Amino acid sequence: MKKLAFHTMILAFCCGMMTSALAQEQKAAAAQAPAAQPPQETVCFESRKGASEVTKRDLQPGWPNVKCSPKTGAALWYGDPYDGTVPMGKMPGLEKIPEGHAVVKPRSEKLAILPMCATACHNGVGPAFNPPKLPKDKKPIPIPTMEGLLPDAKDLQHGRGRIWCLDCHHTTKRNMLVDNYGDPVSIDQPQLLCGKCHGDKMRDWRDGIHGKRIGEFASTGKKRWFTCTECHNPHNVQDGARNKGFVQIAPEAPPQLPKGMKDAKYERVHGIAH
Amino acid sequence: MLSASALMGSAALMTMSDDAKAATEWAEHFQKNYRLMTDAEKAEARTRLERRYSSEYGKKVTVDTTGPQPGVLMGYALNVRKCIGCRRCVHACVEENNQSRGTRPGEKIEWIQVLRMERGEFSKDKMNQGYPEGLGIQVGGNAYTPAGQVLEGQYRYEPEAVPEKDATYMPIACMQCEKPPCVKVCPVRTTYREADGPVVIDYNWCIGCRMCMGACPYWARRINLTTPVLPKEEMNPVTHYLGNRPRMRGVVEKCHWCLQRTRQGRYPACVEVCPVGARKFGNLLDPESEVSLILARKNVFRLKAELNTFPKFFYFYD
Ligand code: SF4
Ligand code: SF4
Numbered sequence: 001m002k003k004l005a006f007h008t009m010i011l012a013f014c015c016g017m018m019t020s021a022l023a024q025e026q027k028a029a030a031a032q033a034p035a036a037q038p039p040q041e042t043v044c045f046e047s048r049k050g051a052s053e054v055t056k057r058d059l060q061p062g063w064p065n066v067k068c069s070p071k072t073g074a075a076l077w078y079g080d081p082y083d084g085t086v087p088m089g090k091m092p093g094l095e096k097i098p099e100g101h102a103v104v105k106p107r108s109e110k111l112a113i114l115p116m117c118a119t120a121c122h123n124g125v126g127p128a129f130n131p132p133k134l135p136k137d138k139k140p141i142p143i144p145t146m147e148g149l150l151p152d153a154k155d156l157q158h159g160r161g162r163i164w165c166l167d168c169h170h171t172t173k174r175n176m177l178v179d180n181y182g183d184p185v186s187i188d189q190p191q192l193l194c195g196k197c198h199g200d201k202m203r204d205w206r207d208g209i210h211g212k213r214i215g216e217f218a219s220t221g222k223k224r225w226f227t228c229t230e231c232h233n234p235h236n237v238q239d240g241a242r243n244k245g246f247v248q249i250a251p252e253a254p255p256q257l258p259k260g261m262k263d264a265k266y267e268r269v270h271g272i273a274h
Numbered sequence: 275m276l277s278a279s280a281l282m283g284s285a286a287l288m289t290m291s292d293d294a295k296a297a298t299e300w301a302e303h304f305q306k307n308y309r310l311m312t313d314a315e316k317a318e319a320r321t322r323l324e325r326r327y328s329s330e331y332g333k334k335v336t337v338d339t340t341g342p343q344p345g346v347l348m349g350y351a352l353n354v355r356k357c358i359g360c361r362r363c364v365h366a367c368v369e370e371n372n373q374s375r376g377t378r379p380g381e382k383i384e385w386i387q388v389l390r391m392e393r394g395e396f397s398k399d400k401m402n403q404g405y406p407e408g409l410g411i412q413v414g415g416n417a418y419t420p421a422g423q424v425l426e427g428q429y430r431y432e433p434e435a436v437p438e439k440d441a442t443y444m445p446i447a448c449m450q451c452e453k454p455p456c457v458k459v460c461p462v463r464t465t466y467r468e469a470d471g472p473v474v475i476d477y478n479w480c481i482g483c484r485m486c487m488g489a490c491p492y493w494a495r496r497i498n499l500t501t502p503v504l505p506k507e508e509m510n511p512v513t514h515y516l517g518n519r520p521r522m523r524g525v526v527e528k529c530h531w532c533l534q535r536t537r538q539g540r541y542p543a544c545v546e547v548c549p550v551g552a553r554k555f556g557n558l559l560d561p562e563s564e565v566s567l568i569l570a571r572k573n574v575f576r577l578k579a580e581l582n583t584f585p586k587f588f589y590f591y592d
Pocket of ligand 1: 447457489490495
């Protein structure tokens with residue numbers, strides 16, 4: 001009912017904006033197909049806001065790939081767990097999983113300027129790179145463009161001052177990360193980098209204890225694995241002084257109040273005073 | 275006798291009728307308890323229900339009757355340290371399981387509850403407060419604010435953002451007990467433990483006596499006091515007979531670990547939607563599954579273990 005009222009409101013708003021003739025046409029169309037949404041897309045965020053998203057579409061009539069929360073815009077339900085995924089690639093320790101049964105959502109797709117990093121700016125050309133050299137004190141040179149793109153870079157929180165950009169990003173291939181051997185790895189496989197320090201978390205992640213997997217529950221089943229950076233902000237993992245690995249998000253709506261209750265104050269008043 | 279034959283006559287008439295709903299309801303009255311049905315009877319019931327639901331909800335609805343799979347015993351684990359109390363699991367469950375979602379009293383049903391517990395503390399300014407207070411003789415101290423748990427917790431917290439600084443969250447739902455008190459008390463034996471673990475309900479045989487609701491120590495069961503409110507466009511058309519098929523008024527329902535998903539090998543909806551990955555599900559008989567590994571490696575506890583209900587829902591922390 002609420003939804004209907006909401007639609008009606010939107011409709012009323014549109015009517016106000018357009019000529020009455022157009023509005024009437026719209027109304028007629030809306031009456032004919034009340035379930036049909038305007039062509040505008042519903043996109044919801046998954047684990048961490050801004051990290052990965054799904055666009056709603058119907059897999060079959062009345063059976064969407066995802067349902068989004070009207071309150072917070074979060075993904076609330078998955079019809080298709082493999083939406084927009086690609087094979088995870090080689091991952092030591094997961095050899096038992098059959099080919100193609102471990103898939104991930106590529107991070108690179110979300111990072112729109114990634115292909116340009118190593119060509120537009122970090123291309124080894126420029127006054128500071130002739131001959132190529134890096135800051136000796138491992139303090140990033142404050143470049144306004146870079147800091148504008150990545151505010152976290154100003155005062156890098158990850159490692160609390162003990163690490164810097166090139167501990168994680170490849171020196172000469174800036175759109176890639178570094179693995180244990182210093183070799184470049186894709187930004188879609190952050191686990192190969194993060195596991196270097198966070199070995200215990202990596203082990204738990206590999207076993208499905210830490211982090212999130214969706215799809216088939218059998219240990220050899222096809223799963224979409226959420227990679228490190230889908231849930232954690234790699235530049236500020238601990239969320240500053242909060243010191244928690246996961247940022248705060250808005251909660252979904254609370255349950256219905258008991259009959260006759262106006263608010264939930266009663267939950268706070270009883271039981272606490274001893 | 276007369277009335278009986280009249281009834282039979284109208285039965286024949288109604289079974290013939292085109293109204294899918296009327297025909298189904300009549301046939302349902304003569305339907306056996308699900309556990310006693312033969313495969314043919316199950317198939318019949320399934321076709322009946324599929325026809326009825328499809329016409330009722332205006333889309334193709336399937337009613338699965340897949341039984342327990344050999345070698346599978348379902349288990350669940352939840353990391354209480356990770357849960358941030360966002361309630362996405364609660365709503366995922368509603369989207370998946372076709373609960374009633376009306377606005378009037380008793381019309382909104384949710385199976386998962388997320389309890390907010392205040393952390394509490396021992397504080398200096400309460401150092402000199404005694405217990406009992408004001409009687410002269412003190413037998414204890416009051417230097418604390420209840421730590422860890424505030425009675426049954428708060429259900430309806432609504433801050434701007436979670437997790438809050440001074441709170442921990444503890445989601446509860448049906449624990450799928452190995453020795454379920456709800457099953458022991460059901461007078462019509464319509465609720466029972468399936469061979470792969472979950473405790474299910476054949477809604478058609480539920481008489482709504484609510485004995486199970488009283489017996490369950492985990493507040494897991496809900497009754498449809500009103501006719502469930504389930505809008506057509508929100509209805510999930512992929513259902514299981516013992517799982518999320520639409521319920522009727524006056525029957526009890528509860529979490530069944532998304533039988534319509536898990537019997538097809540898929541994770542439950544709450545596991546898939548938890549943004550922090552606090553929820554884990556798997557086969558307890560497979561030593562490689564995440565729940566088996568959690569049991570082997572982590573610190574695990576069960577809620578109200580002293581009641582000997584032996585839940586297959588485990589809480590753990592890193
Ligand atoms: S938690 Fe409650 S409803 Fe679930 S099996 Fe145990 S006693 Fe039954
Ligand atoms: S979705 Fe996960 S984090 Fe959110 S309340 Fe449920 S268990 Fe807790």
